[in-house]
Amino acid sequence: MRADAMKNYEHILAVANVVITEHGVDASLREIARRAGVGLGTLYRHFPTREALLEALLRASFDEFTTKARMLETASSPEDALVSWLREIVEFTSNYQGVVDLMMAAKEDPESALHASCMTMRTAGTQLLARAQAEGLARTDMDGDDLFSLAAALAWLSNQPSSAPRADYLFNIIASAILTNRASSDFGV
Amino acid sequence: MRADAMKNYEHILAVANVVITEHGVDASLREIARRAGVGLGTLYRHFPTREALLEALLRASFDEFTTKARMLETASSPEDALVSWLREIVEFTSNYQGVVDLMMAAKEDPESALHASCMTMRTAGTQLLARAQAEGLARTDMDGDDLFSLAAALAWLSNQPSSAPRADYLFNIIASAILTNRASSDFGV
DNA sequence: ACCTGAACACCGTTCAAGT
DNA sequence: ACCTGAACACCGTTCAAGT
Numbered sequence: 001m002r003a004d005a006m007k008n009y010e011h012i013l014a015v016a017n018v019v020i021t022e023h024g025v026d027a028s029l030r031e032i033a034r035r036a037g038v039g040l041g042t043l044y045r046h047f048p049t050r051e052a053l054l055e056a057l058l059r060a061s062f063d064e065f066t067t068k069a070r071m072l073e074t075a076s077s078p079e080d081a082l083v084s085w086l087r088e089i090v091e092f093t094s095n096y097q098g099v100v101d102l103m104m105a106a107k108e109d110p111e112s113a114l115h116a117s118c119m120t121m122r123t124a125g126t127q128l129l130a131r132a133q134a135e136g137l138a139r140t141d142m143d144g145d146d147l148f149s150l151a152a153a154l155a156w157l158s159n160q161p162s163s164a165p166r167a168d169y170l171f172n173i174i175a176s177a178i179l180t181n182r183a184s185s186d187f188g189v
Numbered sequence: 190m191r192a193d194a195m196k197n198y199e200h201i202l203a204v205a206n207v208v209i210t211e212h213g214v215d216a217s218l219r220e221i222a223r224r225a226g227v228g229l230g231t232l233y234r235h236f237p238t239r240e241a242l243l244e245a246l247l248r249a250s251f252d253e254f255t256t257k258a259r260m261l262e263t264a265s266s267p268e269d270a271l272v273s274w275l276r277e278i279v280e281f282t283s284n285y286q287g288v289v290d291l292m293m294a295a296k297e298d299p300e301s302a303l304h305a306s307c308m309t310m311r312t313a314g315t316q317l318l319a320r321a322q323a324e325g326l327a328r329t330d331m332d333g334d335d336l337f338s339l340a341a342a343l344a345w346l347s348n349q350p351s352s353a354p355r356a357d358y359l360f361n362i363i364a365s366a367i368l369t370n371r372a373s374s375d376f377g378v
Numbered sequence: 379a380c381c382t383g384a385a386c387a388c389c390g391t392t393c394a395a396g397t
Numbered sequence: 398a399c400c401t402g403a404a405c406a407c408c409g410t411t412c413a414a415g416t
Contacts, residue, residue: 162297
Protein backbone atom coordinates (compact mmCIF):
# COMPACT_ATOMS: atom_id res chain seq x y z
CA MET A 1 0.00 0.00 0.00
CA ARG A 2 1.24 3.46 -0.87
CA ALA A 3 2.21 5.70 2.02
CA ASP A 4 -0.58 8.25 1.44
CA ALA A 5 -3.13 5.44 1.12
CA MET A 6 -1.89 3.90 4.34
CA LYS A 7 -2.30 7.19 6.10
CA ASN A 8 -5.88 7.51 4.83
CA TYR A 9 -6.63 3.96 5.85
CA GLU A 10 -5.49 4.52 9.41
CA HIS A 11 -7.17 7.87 9.70
CA ILE A 12 -10.51 6.59 8.43
CA LEU A 13 -10.31 3.79 10.95
CA ALA A 14 -9.62 6.20 13.81
CA VAL A 15 -12.50 8.45 12.82
CA ALA A 16 -14.80 5.46 12.28
CA ASN A 17 -14.09 4.32 15.80
CA VAL A 18 -15.26 7.65 17.16
CA VAL A 19 -18.36 7.93 14.98
CA ILE A 20 -19.41 4.32 15.48
CA THR A 21 -18.91 4.61 19.20
CA GLU A 22 -21.21 7.61 19.08
CA HIS A 23 -23.89 6.40 16.70
CA GLY A 24 -23.58 2.64 16.65
CA VAL A 25 -22.77 0.26 13.83
CA ASP A 26 -25.38 1.84 11.56
CA ALA A 27 -23.57 5.17 11.64
CA SER A 28 -23.50 7.10 8.39
CA LEU A 29 -20.53 6.18 6.25
CA ARG A 30 -20.81 9.59 4.66
CA GLU A 31 -20.28 11.21 8.01
CA ILE A 32 -17.21 9.09 8.64
CA ALA A 33 -15.72 10.11 5.31
CA ARG A 34 -16.67 13.72 5.92
CA ARG A 35 -15.15 13.83 9.38
CA ALA A 36 -12.06 12.04 8.13
CA GLY A 37 -11.71 14.63 5.39
CA VAL A 38 -11.62 12.06 2.59
CA GLY A 39 -13.85 11.46 -0.39
CA LEU A 40 -16.59 8.88 -0.06
CA GLY A 41 -14.90 6.76 -2.71
CA THR A 42 -11.75 6.59 -0.65
CA LEU A 43 -13.65 5.07 2.23
CA TYR A 44 -15.21 2.51 -0.10
CA ARG A 45 -11.87 1.73 -1.68
CA HIS A 46 -10.36 0.79 1.65
CA PHE A 47 -13.48 -0.77 3.10
CA PRO A 48 -15.75 -2.11 0.38
CA THR A 49 -18.52 -2.96 2.85
CA ARG A 50 -19.64 -1.70 6.21
CA GLU A 51 -18.69 -5.04 7.65
CA ALA A 52 -15.18 -4.78 6.26
CA LEU A 53 -14.80 -1.51 8.12
CA LEU A 54 -16.11 -3.03 11.32
CA GLU A 55 -13.91 -6.04 10.92
CA ALA A 56 -10.84 -3.83 10.71
CA LEU A 57 -12.13 -1.87 13.67
CA LEU A 58 -12.89 -4.87 15.88
CA ARG A 59 -10.14 -7.26 14.84
CA ALA A 60 -7.94 -6.34 17.78
CA SER A 61 -10.81 -6.85 20.21
CA PHE A 62 -11.63 -10.21 18.75
CA ASP A 63 -8.02 -11.26 19.04
CA GLU A 64 -8.06 -10.23 22.67
CA PHE A 65 -11.02 -12.53 23.20
CA THR A 66 -9.10 -15.47 21.94
CA THR A 67 -6.09 -14.66 24.08
CA LYS A 68 -8.25 -14.07 27.11
CA ALA A 69 -10.11 -17.32 26.61
CA ARG A 70 -6.85 -19.26 26.44
CA MET A 71 -5.67 -17.63 29.63
CA LEU A 72 -8.93 -18.33 31.42
CA GLU A 73 -8.71 -21.93 30.41
CA THR A 74 -5.74 -22.51 32.68
CA ALA A 75 -5.94 -19.66 35.18
CA SER A 76 -9.50 -19.96 36.45
CA SER A 77 -11.98 -22.58 37.53
CA PRO A 78 -14.20 -23.77 34.69
CA GLU A 79 -17.13 -21.85 36.11
CA ASP A 80 -15.28 -18.60 36.64
CA ALA A 81 -13.70 -18.88 33.23
CA LEU A 82 -17.05 -19.21 31.49
CA VAL A 83 -18.63 -16.41 33.46
CA SER A 84 -15.67 -14.09 32.91
CA TRP A 85 -15.74 -14.79 29.22
CA LEU A 86 -19.45 -13.99 29.02
CA ARG A 87 -18.86 -10.76 30.88
CA GLU A 88 -16.11 -9.81 28.43
CA ILE A 89 -18.51 -10.20 25.54
CA VAL A 90 -21.22 -8.14 27.18
CA GLU A 91 -18.80 -5.37 28.02
CA PHE A 92 -17.22 -5.35 24.59
CA THR A 93 -20.49 -5.17 22.67
CA SER A 94 -21.68 -2.31 24.86
CA ASN A 95 -19.16 -0.07 23.11
CA TYR A 96 -20.64 -0.61 19.67
CA GLN A 97 -24.40 -0.31 19.64
CA GLY A 98 -26.02 -2.83 17.34
CA VAL A 99 -22.94 -4.98 16.91
CA VAL A 100 -24.66 -8.00 18.46
CA ASP A 101 -27.23 -8.19 15.69
CA LEU A 102 -24.45 -7.87 13.15
CA MET A 103 -22.44 -10.65 14.73
CA MET A 104 -25.40 -12.98 14.84
CA ALA A 105 -25.97 -12.36 11.15
CA ALA A 106 -22.27 -12.64 10.30
CA LYS A 107 -22.02 -15.98 12.03
CA GLU A 108 -24.52 -17.35 9.55
CA ASP A 109 -23.03 -15.69 6.50
CA PRO A 110 -19.64 -16.99 5.33
CA GLU A 111 -19.40 -14.05 2.94
CA SER A 112 -19.45 -11.55 5.77
CA ALA A 113 -16.16 -9.90 6.66
CA LEU A 114 -17.05 -10.53 10.29
CA HIS A 115 -17.68 -14.21 9.80
CA ALA A 116 -14.22 -15.46 10.69
CA SER A 117 -14.07 -13.39 13.85
CA CYS A 118 -17.40 -14.76 14.99
CA MET A 119 -16.29 -18.32 14.37
CA THR A 120 -13.09 -17.73 16.33
CA MET A 121 -15.15 -16.36 19.16
CA ARG A 122 -17.45 -19.34 19.06
CA THR A 123 -14.51 -21.72 19.14
CA ALA A 124 -13.07 -20.05 22.21
CA GLY A 125 -16.41 -20.25 23.97
CA THR A 126 -16.89 -23.85 22.97
CA GLN A 127 -13.62 -24.82 24.64
CA LEU A 128 -14.52 -23.11 27.88
CA LEU A 129 -17.89 -24.78 27.78
CA ALA A 130 -16.43 -28.20 27.08
CA ARG A 131 -14.13 -27.93 30.08
CA ALA A 132 -17.02 -27.03 32.37
CA GLN A 133 -19.09 -29.83 30.93
CA ALA A 134 -16.30 -32.35 31.41
CA GLU A 135 -16.24 -31.55 35.08
CA GLY A 136 -20.00 -31.75 35.34
CA LEU A 137 -20.33 -28.03 35.95
CA ALA A 138 -22.33 -27.03 32.89
CA ARG A 139 -25.32 -28.31 31.00
CA THR A 140 -24.23 -31.17 28.83
CA ASP A 141 -27.04 -30.69 26.32
CA MET A 142 -25.63 -27.39 25.20
CA ASP A 143 -23.14 -26.79 22.39
CA GLY A 144 -20.93 -23.89 21.34
CA ASP A 145 -23.61 -22.38 19.14
CA ASP A 146 -26.06 -22.37 22.01
CA LEU A 147 -23.51 -20.66 24.21
CA PHE A 148 -22.90 -18.08 21.50
CA SER A 149 -26.63 -17.48 21.24
CA LEU A 150 -27.08 -17.02 24.97
CA ALA A 151 -24.08 -14.72 25.12
CA ALA A 152 -25.62 -12.69 22.31
CA ALA A 153 -28.97 -12.55 24.07
CA LEU A 154 -27.24 -11.37 27.20
CA ALA A 155 -25.30 -8.73 25.30
CA TRP A 156 -28.45 -7.62 23.52
CA LEU A 157 -30.31 -7.28 26.81
CA SER A 158 -27.51 -5.36 28.44
CA ASN A 159 -27.52 -2.89 25.59
CA GLN A 160 -31.23 -2.21 25.84
CA PRO A 161 -31.80 0.88 27.98
CA SER A 162 -34.95 -0.76 29.29
CA SER A 163 -33.19 -3.76 30.80
CA ALA A 164 -29.75 -2.25 31.38
CA PRO A 165 -30.41 -1.39 35.06
CA ARG A 166 -31.02 -5.07 35.69
CA ALA A 167 -28.29 -6.31 33.39
CA ASP A 168 -26.25 -7.86 36.18
CA TYR A 169 -29.25 -9.67 37.54
CA LEU A 170 -30.33 -10.99 34.16
CA PHE A 171 -26.77 -12.01 33.44
CA ASN A 172 -26.84 -13.99 36.63
CA ILE A 173 -30.05 -15.78 35.75
CA ILE A 174 -28.81 -16.93 32.37
CA ALA A 175 -25.30 -17.74 33.57
CA SER A 176 -26.86 -19.89 36.28
CA ALA A 177 -28.91 -21.70 33.69
CA ILE A 178 -25.79 -22.53 31.70
CA LEU A 179 -23.84 -23.65 34.73
CA THR A 180 -26.54 -25.88 36.07
CA ASN A 181 -25.84 -29.47 35.27
CA ARG A 182 -29.22 -30.38 34.02
CA ALA A 183 -30.68 -32.97 31.72
CA SER A 184 -32.43 -31.87 28.55
CA SER A 185 -36.04 -30.84 28.17
CA ASP A 186 -37.47 -29.60 31.41
CA PHE A 187 -40.59 -28.70 29.55
CA GLY A 188 -42.14 -30.42 26.60
CA VAL A 189 -42.11 -28.50 23.37
CA MET B 190 -63.97 10.58 10.41
CA ARG B 191 -65.25 11.12 6.89
CA ALA B 192 -66.17 8.03 4.96
CA ASP B 193 -63.43 8.40 2.34
CA ALA B 194 -60.84 9.02 5.04
CA MET B 195 -62.02 5.96 6.92
CA LYS B 196 -61.60 3.89 3.80
CA ASN B 197 -58.06 5.18 3.32
CA TYR B 198 -57.24 4.53 6.95
CA GLU B 199 -58.33 0.92 6.74
CA HIS B 200 -56.68 0.34 3.40
CA ILE B 201 -53.35 1.76 4.53
CA LEU B 202 -53.49 -0.50 7.55
CA ALA B 203 -54.18 -3.56 5.44
CA VAL B 204 -51.31 -2.77 3.07
CA ALA B 205 -49.00 -1.91 5.97
CA ASN B 206 -49.66 -5.32 7.45
CA VAL B 207 -48.50 -6.96 4.24
CA VAL B 208 -45.44 -4.78 3.73
CA ILE B 209 -44.35 -4.93 7.36
CA THR B 210 -44.81 -8.68 7.42
CA GLU B 211 -42.55 -8.79 4.38
CA HIS B 212 -39.88 -6.27 5.34
CA GLY B 213 -40.16 -5.88 9.09
CA VAL B 214 -40.99 -2.86 11.21
CA ASP B 215 -38.42 -0.72 9.39
CA ALA B 216 -40.25 -1.14 6.09
CA SER B 217 -40.38 1.90 3.85
CA LEU B 218 -43.38 4.10 4.60
CA ARG B 219 -43.16 5.35 1.06
CA GLU B 220 -43.65 1.85 -0.24
CA ILE B 221 -46.68 1.38 1.98
CA ALA B 222 -48.23 4.60 0.67
CA ARG B 223 -47.30 3.63 -2.89
CA ARG B 224 -48.79 0.16 -2.65
CA ALA B 225 -51.86 1.55 -0.94
CA GLY B 226 -52.27 4.02 -3.78
CA VAL B 227 -52.38 7.05 -1.50
CA GLY B 228 -50.19 10.10 -1.18
CA LEU B 229 -47.42 10.07 1.37
CA GLY B 230 -49.12 12.87 3.25
CA THR B 231 -52.25 10.79 3.67
CA LEU B 232 -50.30 8.11 5.42
CA TYR B 233 -48.73 10.69 7.73
CA ARG B 234 -52.10 12.29 8.40
CA HIS B 235 -53.55 9.04 9.66
CA PHE B 236 -50.39 7.79 11.32
CA PRO B 237 -48.15 10.65 12.38
CA THR B 238 -45.33 8.30 13.43
CA ARG B 239 -44.18 4.84 12.49
CA GLU B 240 -45.09 3.72 15.96
CA ALA B 241 -48.62 5.04 15.61
CA LEU B 242 -49.00 2.88 12.53
CA LEU B 243 -47.63 -0.13 14.32
CA GLU B 244 -49.82 0.51 17.32
CA ALA B 245 -52.90 0.47 15.14
CA LEU B 246 -51.59 -2.65 13.44
CA LEU B 247 -50.77 -4.55 16.61
CA ARG B 248 -53.52 -3.32 18.93
CA ALA B 249 -55.68 -6.36 18.31
CA SER B 250 -52.79 -8.71 19.01
CA PHE B 251 -51.95 -6.93 22.23
CA ASP B 252 -55.56 -7.17 23.34
CA GLU B 253 -55.46 -10.86 22.63
CA PHE B 254 -52.48 -11.15 24.94
CA THR B 255 -54.39 -9.63 27.79
CA THR B 256 -57.39 -11.88 27.21
CA LYS B 257 -55.19 -14.92 26.88
CA ALA B 258 -53.29 -14.10 30.04
CA ARG B 259 -56.53 -13.79 32.00
CA MET B 260 -57.69 -17.12 30.70
CA LEU B 261 -54.41 -18.80 31.51
CA GLU B 262 -54.61 -17.48 35.02
CA THR B 263 -57.54 -19.71 35.83
CA ALA B 264 -57.34 -22.45 33.23
CA SER B 265 -53.76 -23.65 33.60
CA SER B 266 -51.24 -24.45 36.25
CA PRO B 267 -49.03 -21.50 37.19
CA GLU B 268 -46.11 -23.03 35.36
CA ASP B 269 -47.99 -23.90 32.20
CA ALA B 270 -49.60 -20.49 32.18
CA LEU B 271 -46.28 -18.69 32.30
CA VAL B 272 -44.70 -20.89 29.66
CA SER B 273 -47.69 -20.60 27.34
CA TRP B 274 -47.66 -16.85 27.70
CA LEU B 275 -43.97 -16.69 26.85
CA ARG B 276 -44.57 -18.84 23.82
CA GLU B 277 -47.35 -16.52 22.67
CA ILE B 278 -45.00 -13.59 22.76
CA VAL B 279 -42.28 -15.38 20.83
CA GLU B 280 -44.72 -16.52 18.19
CA PHE B 281 -46.35 -13.11 17.85
CA THR B 282 -43.11 -11.19 17.47
CA SER B 283 -41.92 -13.61 14.81
CA ASN B 284 -44.49 -12.11 12.45
CA TYR B 285 -43.02 -8.62 12.63
CA GLN B 286 -39.27 -8.56 12.29
CA GLY B 287 -37.65 -6.04 14.58
CA VAL B 288 -40.73 -5.43 16.71
CA VAL B 289 -38.97 -6.67 19.84
CA ASP B 290 -36.44 -3.86 19.74
CA LEU B 291 -39.24 -1.40 19.22
CA MET B 292 -41.20 -2.74 22.16
CA MET B 293 -38.21 -2.60 24.45
CA ALA B 294 -37.70 1.04 23.49
CA ALA B 295 -41.41 1.85 23.74
CA LYS B 296 -41.61 0.43 27.22
CA GLU B 297 -39.12 3.06 28.35
CA ASP B 298 -40.67 5.93 26.40
CA PRO B 299 -44.05 7.17 27.65
CA GLU B 300 -44.37 9.28 24.49
CA SER B 301 -44.30 6.23 22.26
CA ALA B 302 -47.60 5.15 20.75
CA LEU B 303 -46.66 1.61 21.70
CA HIS B 304 -45.98 2.45 25.32
CA ALA B 305 -49.43 1.63 26.69
CA SER B 306 -49.55 -1.71 24.91
CA CYS B 307 -46.19 -2.66 26.35
CA MET B 308 -47.27 -1.75 29.83
CA THR B 309 -50.44 -3.78 29.46
CA MET B 310 -48.37 -6.70 28.35
CA ARG B 311 -46.03 -6.30 31.28
CA THR B 312 -48.95 -6.20 33.69
CA ALA B 313 -50.37 -9.43 32.33
CA GLY B 314 -47.01 -11.12 32.63
CA THR B 315 -46.50 -9.78 36.12
CA GLN B 316 -49.71 -11.39 37.28
CA LEU B 317 -48.81 -14.77 35.86
CA LEU B 318 -45.41 -14.47 37.48
CA ALA B 319 -46.86 -13.48 40.86
CA ARG B 320 -49.13 -16.51 40.89
CA ALA B 321 -46.22 -18.85 40.16
CA GLN B 322 -44.11 -17.12 42.79
CA ALA B 323 -46.88 -17.39 45.39
CA GLU B 324 -46.91 -21.12 44.94
CA GLY B 325 -43.14 -21.33 45.11
CA LEU B 326 -42.83 -22.27 41.45
CA ALA B 327 -40.89 -19.30 40.16
CA ARG B 328 -37.90 -17.27 41.23
CA THR B 329 -38.99 -14.83 43.88
CA ASP B 330 -36.22 -12.35 43.13
CA MET B 331 -37.69 -11.55 39.74
CA ASP B 332 -40.23 -8.85 38.93
CA GLY B 333 -42.48 -8.09 35.97
CA ASP B 334 -39.85 -6.03 34.22
CA ASP B 335 -37.35 -8.85 34.46
CA LEU B 336 -39.90 -11.23 33.00
CA PHE B 337 -40.57 -8.79 30.17
CA SER B 338 -36.85 -8.53 29.51
CA LEU B 339 -36.36 -12.28 29.40
CA ALA B 340 -39.38 -12.68 27.17
CA ALA B 341 -37.92 -10.05 24.85
CA ALA B 342 -34.53 -11.77 24.83
CA LEU B 343 -36.24 -15.02 23.97
CA ALA B 344 -38.23 -13.40 21.20
CA TRP B 345 -35.13 -11.68 19.88
CA LEU B 346 -33.22 -14.96 19.83
CA SER B 347 -36.01 -16.82 18.11
CA ASN B 348 -36.08 -14.21 15.37
CA GLN B 349 -32.36 -14.48 14.67
CA PRO B 350 -31.80 -16.89 11.79
CA SER B 351 -28.63 -18.01 13.51
CA SER B 352 -30.34 -19.25 16.65
CA ALA B 353 -33.78 -20.00 15.26
CA PRO B 354 -33.08 -23.73 14.75
CA ARG B 355 -32.41 -24.02 18.46
CA ALA B 356 -35.16 -21.65 19.50
CA ASP B 357 -37.15 -24.33 21.32
CA TYR B 358 -34.11 -25.48 23.21
CA LEU B 359 -33.06 -21.95 24.20
CA PHE B 360 -36.61 -21.20 25.20
CA ASN B 361 -36.48 -24.19 27.46
CA ILE B 362 -33.26 -23.09 29.14
CA ILE B 363 -34.54 -19.65 29.97
CA ALA B 364 -38.01 -20.80 30.92
CA SER B 365 -36.39 -23.28 33.29
CA ALA B 366 -34.37 -20.50 34.85
CA ILE B 367 -37.51 -18.49 35.51
CA LEU B 368 -39.40 -21.43 36.93
CA THR B 369 -36.63 -22.50 39.24
CA ASN B 370 -37.32 -21.39 42.77
CA ARG B 371 -33.93 -20.04 43.52
CA ALA B 372 -32.44 -17.50 45.86
CA SER B 373 -30.78 -14.43 44.46
CA SER B 374 -27.17 -14.06 43.36
CA ASP B 375 -25.73 -17.38 42.38
CA PHE B 376 -22.66 -15.54 41.28
CA GLY B 377 -21.14 -12.46 42.74
CA VAL B 378 -21.28 -9.37 40.59
C1' DA C 379 -61.82 17.90 6.01
C1' DC C 380 -59.03 15.54 3.51
C1' DC C 381 -55.66 14.43 -0.15
C1' DT C 382 -51.52 15.07 -3.17
C1' DG C 383 -46.90 15.30 -4.39
C1' DA C 384 -43.06 18.41 -4.68
C1' DA C 385 -39.35 19.90 -1.73
C1' DC C 386 -35.70 19.29 1.61
C1' DA C 387 -32.20 16.97 3.86
C1' DC C 388 -30.46 12.98 4.39
C1' DC C 389 -28.77 7.93 3.05
C1' DG C 390 -25.71 3.81 0.44
C1' DT C 391 -23.31 2.75 -3.63
C1' DT C 392 -21.05 3.36 -8.07
C1' DC C 393 -17.95 5.29 -11.32
C1' DA C 394 -16.02 8.72 -14.67
C1' DA C 395 -12.67 12.07 -14.26
C1' DG C 396 -8.76 13.68 -12.28
C1' DT C 397 -3.69 13.45 -9.87
C1' DA D 398 -2.35 3.74 -7.56
C1' DC D 399 -5.07 6.36 -5.52
C1' DC D 400 -8.47 10.08 -4.69
C1' DT D 401 -12.63 12.98 -5.56
C1' DG D 402 -17.26 14.13 -5.84
C1' DA D 403 -21.14 14.08 -8.89
C1' DA D 404 -24.85 10.94 -10.05
C1' DC D 405 -28.43 7.64 -9.07
C1' DA D 406 -31.86 5.58 -6.49
C1' DC D 407 -33.55 5.41 -2.46
C1' DC D 408 -35.18 7.22 2.48
C1' DG D 409 -38.26 10.16 6.37
C1' DT D 410 -40.71 14.27 7.06
C1' DT D 411 -43.05 18.61 6.07
C1' DC D 412 -46.21 21.57 3.90
C1' DA D 413 -48.25 24.58 0.19
C1' DA D 414 -51.61 23.80 -3.04
C1' DG D 415 -55.50 21.63 -4.44
C1' DT D 416 -60.54 19.18 -3.95
